[in-house]
Amino acid sequence: MDDTFQPPFKSCVTDANVASVMCSYNQVNGKPTCADPDLLSGVIRGQWKLNGYIVSDCDSLEVMYTNQHYTKTPAEAVAKSLLAGLDLNCEHFTDQHAMEAVKSGLVNEGAVNKAISNNFATLMRLGFFDGDPKKQPYGNLGPKDVCTVEHQELAREAARQGIVLLKNSPGSLPFSPSAIKTLAVIGPNANVTLTMIGNYNGIPCKYTTPLQGLAETVSPTYQPGCSDVLCKEADIGSAAALAASADAVVLVVGANQLIEWEDLDRVDLNLPGKQQELVTQVAKAAKGPVVLVIMSGGGFDITFAKNDDKITSIMWVGYPGEAGGLAIADVIFGRYNPCGHLPMTWYPQSYVEKVPMSNMNMRPDESNGYPGRTYRFYAGETVYAFGDGITYTQFNHRLIKAPKHVSLPLDESHRCRSSECQSLDAIGPHCENAVEGRSEFEIHLKVRNAGDRDGSHTVFLFTTPPAVHRSPIKHLLGFEKIRLVKNEETVVRFKVNVCKDLSVVDEIGKRKIALGEHLLHVGNLKHSLNIRV
Known part of the structure; x- marks a missing residue:
């Protein structure tokens, strides 16, 4: 805990003076984090001196009682959390059962008052009780402020800065608009909208897909190759024919919310369905440079593409947001020099087969072949490593x-x-x-x-x-x-x-x-x- 998981949170509290820390659903050594007094009161508020409130992830107390069976009653779950140092429960479990916890003597009013004080102190620091909100510094912000020209440009800039160029052969990127007369844009993520914003998102002002972004510079021809990222069937013949007729190819593949989001984990690191076959065959047929764009939240084993000389450039764009298409085009056509770096290591598929989902140990174990986790302890083969990323200079x-x-x-x-x-x-x-x-x-x-x-x-x-x-x-x-x-x-x-x-x-x-x-x-x-x- 002190070696790997706690340092980022400690830095947020001690160095950045955050106002709130959230405890998670999971248990550590058999104890739910939202009911752990050593963690909440001892470490976060005691050692780190949190000046604010501790909140649960939504429904954590209900999960503690209903799914983990950590307590015999809902009131006991509320009491244990309050006594551990929890100040606020996201959702309604505390509202429904806190009074019962007090009346039955599981928790006293002093613990309740302490939690309320931590919450209200934060509200006071935010000016919640300072009168008419419209007279406060940010009191007039509203939907009208979201889609200003400046904020739409900010979305574009954030997407540009997040793009990671992983491979770039001589003579590939950036493209010259005057030299590219015909551009083939291929792939299941080439003309997507919702995919670009991932999940846990606001309402975009407007979308610019990769295809639309590229079309602002050249006149592309589009072929999806697959009907969606699952790519159970692929129209490889049409895609390869288009690639063979174009001066350059941009392939946009990867993932979306069908295969990765909260409560939905990927089971391997391979590109879904027939995407790898689509990429390989399109690259084989192409007569010019081929740019592979990976749109996803996590990494993939794209060793095949890294080692394929026909695939001249590779970039990872994450889920780039509403202006993702504009940002991708800015990098491809050299209006923006990429500067992103991978925030995590991309492992080969063989790595996943050695790492049980239930084993959170960081350090390798030679006795059973466990390879360890993260760039800090894993010394084996990688596809791309934490921090990788190149530029045009x-x-x-x-x-x-x-x-x-x-x-x-x-x-x-x-x-x-x-x-x-x-x-x-x-x-x-x-x-x-x-x-x-x-x-x-x-x-x-x-x-x-x-x-x-x-x-x-x-x-x-x-x-x-x-x-x-x-x-x-x-x-x-x-x-x-x-x-x-x-x-x-x-x-x-x-x-x-x-x-x-x-x-x-x-x-x-x-x-x-x-x-x-x-x-x-x-x-x-x-x-x-x-x-x-």
Whole structure:
């Protein structure tokens, strides 16, 4: 928990001062998270000092009683959650059963008052009791503000920034509008609307499909290839014939809400139905460059496309929203230099066959062939890795400032002064005075746009700690997004807290700072840092 699942939430509370944290449906070690006092009161409100309220995911208390059978009565489920530190239940379960919980003595009014106070304190901070809402700073916002020109452009910009270019052979992207006289647009996601907004969405102002977006630059010819993403049957002959007659091909495939959304998990990592066959045969028939666009929430095993020389470019667009078609066209025709990076690793199908859905362990287990999870612990073959993404230009990195050694000062009586230690507790005076009386050091990198196009670039700083306490093989310390015109350079600075950022979690859940060589890396640039006593 402390090693993988809690750090992002802790950062939101301690660094960003969020006003609310939501507990989930699931149980951890047999206890529902919304009824766990150690988690809600002990960690979130106690250790992290949450200044706000804790809310359940919708119907979590009902699930706790009805599906998980954690309590004998609905009132007991409400009481256990309130006593654990829950302030607000999404949906109506608490409304219906809280009074019974109080009357039967399962929970006292003090616990109820505490929850109400946390909720009302947040409302007060939001100005809920400050009079006429229309006289407050955001009191006049309404539907009229959603579809302004500025907000529609924001939707387009968000989609552009989210596009990840994964493969681009020489002479492929970006296309020149003057050179592409005939463009074939093929695939079950090439002319979709609802698919682009995923689920948990608002009402779009309007849709621009990939086909419509491309049609604003050239006059394309369209062939869906499959009637939907399930692609049980594919009109490969028509699609291949169209590809053979066009100067270039854009294939838009992937997923939609038929195969992935909340409460509907995919069972494998393959493109659905006959999509792979469609892609392969279209690429084989094409006479010009072929761009494969993957529209999906999660990754796919597209090793076949990565290794196919006929497929000259691959991009992942996620579910790009209402302006997705415009954004895709902007990247394909070079009006926008792609700058996105994968937020997760794309695994081969063989990986799924080794990872049971019920096993949430992060670290690999050689005894049973379990490969581990995420880029931090999985060292096997990948299709594409976390952080992958290329652009139409070239960014170079050069290290200009970083320490080679950090000596942690210890008291004369400390046992590690007289014996070999693999690690130290990641708390104490030695952490506060790790670097010349301070707890942190700086890394400075000079980054240069060495290409012929302006572009944005995200600098990722990773660390590989010493191999103690089954530590991660790689861990993201920080990232910084910059924009540089061609031939421009700038200095990117990272502050690294020795004990906070470079610590690992030991076998019993305690944070430790590993002694020995820590490898810091940005792209292909590597720097060795030795931490010693």
